[in-house]
Amino acid sequence: MSAGPSRVALFGATSDIAVAYGRRCAEAGARLVLVGRDPAGLVASADDLRVRGAAAVEILHADFADLAGLPAVAEAAWAAFGGLDLALVAYGALPDQATLEADPAALAETLELNFVSPAVLADRLAARFEAARAGTIAVITSVAGDRGRRSNYGYGAAKGGCQRFLEGLRHRLAAAGVTVLDIRPGFVATKMTAHLPRGGPLWATPDRVAADIARAVARRKAVLYTPWFWGFIMMIVRALPRPLFHRTRF
Amino acid sequence: MTGSAVFASWGNRLRIAHPVLRPATRDGAAAMVAGGPPGGLLAHGNGRSYGDVALNPGGALIAMRRLDRFIAFDPETGLLTCEAGVTLAEILAVLARPAADGSGWLLPVMPGTRFVTVGGAIANDVHGKNAHREGSFGRHVEAIELARSDAGRLVCTRTENAGLFAATLGGLGLTGLILSATLRLRRVAGLALETEDIRFDTLADFFRLDAESADGWEYTAAWVDCLARGPRLGRGLYSRARHAAGVAAPPPARAPRFSVPVTPPVSAVNGASLSAFNALYLRRLGSRRSRRAVRPYGPVLFPLDALGRWNRLYGPKGFFQFQAVVPPQAAEAATAELFAAIAASGQGSMLVVLKRFGAIASEGLLSFPMPGTSLALDFPDRGASTRALLARLEAIVMAAGGRLYPAKDETMARASFEAGYPAHAAFRAHIDPAFSSAFARRVGLLGDTVR
Numbered sequence: 001m002s003a004g005p006s007r008v009a010l011f012g013a014t015s016d017i018a019v020a021y022g023r024r025c026a027e028a029g030a031r032l033v034l035v036g037r038d039p040a041g042l043v044a045s046a047d048d049l050r051v052r053g054a055a056a057v058e059i060l061h062a063d064f065a066d067l068a069g070l071p072a073v074a075e076a077a078w079a080a081f082g083g084l085d086l087a088l089v090a091y092g093a094l095p096d097q098a099t100l101e102a103d104p105a106a107l108a109e110t111l112e113l114n115f116v117s118p119a120v121l122a123d124r125l126a127a128r129f130e131a132a133r134a135g136t137i138a139v140i141t142s143v144a145g146d147r148g149r150r151s152n153y154g155y156g157a158a159k160g161g162c163q164r165f166l167e168g169l170r171h172r173l174a175a176a177g178v179t180v181l182d183i184r185p186g187f188v189a190t191k192m193t194a195h196l197p198r199g200g201p202l203w204a205t206p207d208r209v210a211a212d213i214a215r216a217v218a219r220r221k222a223v224l225y226t227p228w229f230w231g232f233i234m235m236i237v238r239a240l241p242r243p244l245f246h247r248t249r250f
Numbered sequence: 251m252t253g254s255a256v257f258a259s260w261g262n263r264l265r266i267a268h269p270v271l272r273p274a275t276r277d278g279a280a281a282m283v284a285g286g287p288p289g290g291l292l293a294h295g296n297g298r299s300y301g302d303v304a305l306n307p308g309g310a311l312i313a314m315r316r317l318d319r320f321i322a323f324d325p326e327t328g329l330l331t332c333e334a335g336v337t338l339a340e341i342l343a344v345l346a347r348p349a350a351d352g353s354g355w356l357l358p359v360m361p362g363t364r365f366v367t368v369g370g371a372i373a374n375d376v377h378g379k380n381a382h383r384e385g386s387f388g389r390h391v392e393a394i395e396l397a398r399s400d401a402g403r404l405v406c407t408r409t410e411n412a413g414l415f416a417a418t419l420g421g422l423g424l425t426g427l428i429l430s431a432t433l434r435l436r437r438v439a440g441l442a443l444e445t446e447d448i449r450f451d452t453l454a455d456f457f458r459l460d461a462e463s464a465d466g467w468e469y470t471a472a473w474v475d476c477l478a479r480g481p482r483l484g485r486g487l488y489s490r491a492r493h494a495a496g497v498a499a500p501p502p503a504r505a506p507r508f509s510v511p512v513t514p515p516v517s518a519v520n521g522a523s524l525s526a527f528n529a530l531y532l533r534r535l536g537s538r539r540s541r542r543a544v545r546p547y548g549p550v551l552f553p554l555d556a557l558g559r560w561n562r563l564y565g566p567k568g569f570f571q572f573q574a575v576v577p578p579q580a581a582e583a584a585t586a587e588l589f590a591a592i593a594a595s596g597q598g599s600m601l602v603v604l605k606r607f608g609a610i611a612s613e614g615l616l617s618f619p620m621p622g623t624s625l626a627l628d629f630p631d632r633g634a635s636t637r638a639l640l641a642r643l644e645a646i647v648m649a650a651g652g653r654l655y656p657a658k659d660e661t662m663a664r665a666s667f668e669a670g671y672p673a674h675a676a677f678r679a680h681i682d683p684a685f686s687s688a689f690a691r692r693v694g695l696l697g698d699t700v701r
Contacts, residue, residue, distance in 0.1 A: 027344065040275070040277065041275065044275065044319055044321075045319070047319065047320065047321050047322060048319040048320045048321070051320035051321070051322065051323045051330075051332075051344065051345075052320060052344050053344070191274065194272075
């Protein structure tokens with residue numbers, strides 16, 4: 001990790017994956033700016049990262065559902081240490097699909113928080129990274145974005161939209177030497193999935209995912225399935241012929 | 251956040267479904283305690299207690315691993331404040347990194363596994379191979395933040411809420427919920443250890459070696475071949491170590507590289523494997539009587555941590571761990587009697603740790619370490635014969651004026667607990683009315699009914 005990014009912004013800094021990744025950066029001596037909306041959680045996380053070796057930690061309060069405020073958030077995060085080497089966009093919400101089908105406002109909110117908001121934020125950051133001609137924009141999407149499925153297509157569509165947006169952003173930023181990393185985790189034992197029954201070989205810890213992210217950043221990967229076996233699982237899910245697919249219920 | 255989950259003792263004999271609370275913040279945890287849900291509460295850390303001290307059938311468990319944040323570290327004084335769910339492995343990985351001259355901060359007391367939480371280390375007032383020099387874990391605790399159902403959040407130190415502080419060190423989690431603690435780390439001139447292993451033939455030789463090692467060696471313990479009988483009774487290996495000034499060592503890994511993936515259908519520890527292990531282990535030094543080396547402290551202090559989930563090797567029936575300490579004047583005779591009883595039973599133990607505790611008093615009302623000699627053993631559960639052996643060992647220890655270790659125990663009688671821990675009566679006054687544990691009910695610290 002010694003050659004990891006030295007100025008890091010974590011958007012959704014108290015999410016479990018961001019915490020685990022932030023700890024790795026801190027232990028390598030990075031400077032971090034934590035962006036989120038839970039003041040007590042951000043302070044606790046900042047203290048933790050300082051003890052772990054972070055050279056500096058700044059806190060930035062933001063509500064990611066407030067789309068109009070996003071450009072200012074991106075600017076403030078960029079300015080905290082006079083530029084960034086890595087931005088990790090790690091916020092999101094996983095509502096119950098049945099709720100989204102019953103409540104159009106909830107569906108719109110989910111699409112906004114999981115797609116529109118990270119897309120707008122990444123786009124604002126892209127301008128800065130492009131001008132600096134270096135760095136990594138990493139966004140946590142999901143394997144759920146790989147194919148629309150009855151059990152979570154509201155969330156999945158937002159994540160899928162994000163994947164497509166990042167693909168385009170990557171195309172644009174390639175010339176500037178900026179890496180755009182699309183992180184697609186499977187089941188991760190986090191606050192977001194606390195309501196789901198857990199356990200079994202498909203579930204990963206946030207720390208495992210963070211380790212994979214660190215490796216993908218170092219290797220300048222474009223798309224990361226984490227843990228790795230999700231790449232194969234989703235290849236099969238995407239390839240299932242529709243008549244067969246429609247007989248599944250997942 | 252509530253649910254239900256099965257929690258197993260490390261000995262794998264007890265597997266019990268509990269309602270479980272999983273606080274993500276100290277505020278959230280304190281609110282859960284204040285809410286005082288019906289049935290008793292008990293904190294559960296990293297699940298390394300062998301018996302029933304961390305289980306609470308009929309009540310709920312508070313899973314503490316999410317409270318894993320560091321809060322502050324002062325590199326001038328070595329004072330570390332962290333949440334109760336931080337593991338010792340994590341503290342070592344983050345703070346015990348060697349400086350250019352090989353020196354570094356280190357936990358002053360490290361038990362045989364680093365995969366325990368700070369809360370658990372305090373609640374069981376754990377000890378390590380340097381118990382004769384540094385005392386128990388609690389001696390290096392400066393402050394404890396406790397959530398009580400009847401008094402809210404309290405800071406306990408040696409001067410503030412001092413009675414509750416002493417009760418909470420080794421208090422088996424019954425005095426309230428430990429939210430965070432301040433520990434005093436120790437600066438060592440070299441993180442690596444200079445080690446020496448020495449073969450000995452009799453228990454008398456062990457006691458002689460141990461007496462001559464007490465001053466010059468910080469970490470001492472012995473392994474004894476408990477299958478040996480007659481004139482060979484008491485043969486074993488004595489291990490001693492001290493920090494090597496100027497020699498650096500990296501922290502041990504955060505997780506074992508290899509783990510036992512599944513529980514084999516029968517115990518892998520049996521008569522044949524035990525004879526083979528003992529014969530090989532005794533010949534570790536080849537034809538030499540002793541061997542010196544300079545090594546990182548991880549493999550020296552945490553040999554069992556090399557293999558994750560090693561407890562599964564004992565199969566689906568699990569195993570008992572036995573650990574007791576007998577006072578100095580009775581130590582030599584009682585230790586010989588214990589080994590004779592084990593040899594006579596034919597139930598050997600692979601793990602054997604014979605260790606002398608020093609004169610440093612433990613402060614906890616229910617702390618296990620006291621001056622004397624401690625013996626720890628593992629026995630696969632073979633039913634009635636194993637229980638009979640444990641009862642025999644318990645009788646020898648109690649007759650010698652010793653005590654058994656609650657963190658390892660599943661079988662001690664109430665009378666043995668009360669005789670071994672005379673401060674139990676004073677301790678009762680500090681028990682939080684909303685807390686309970688299987689152990690506390692078993693030894694009569696609480697009524698038999700769920701509270």
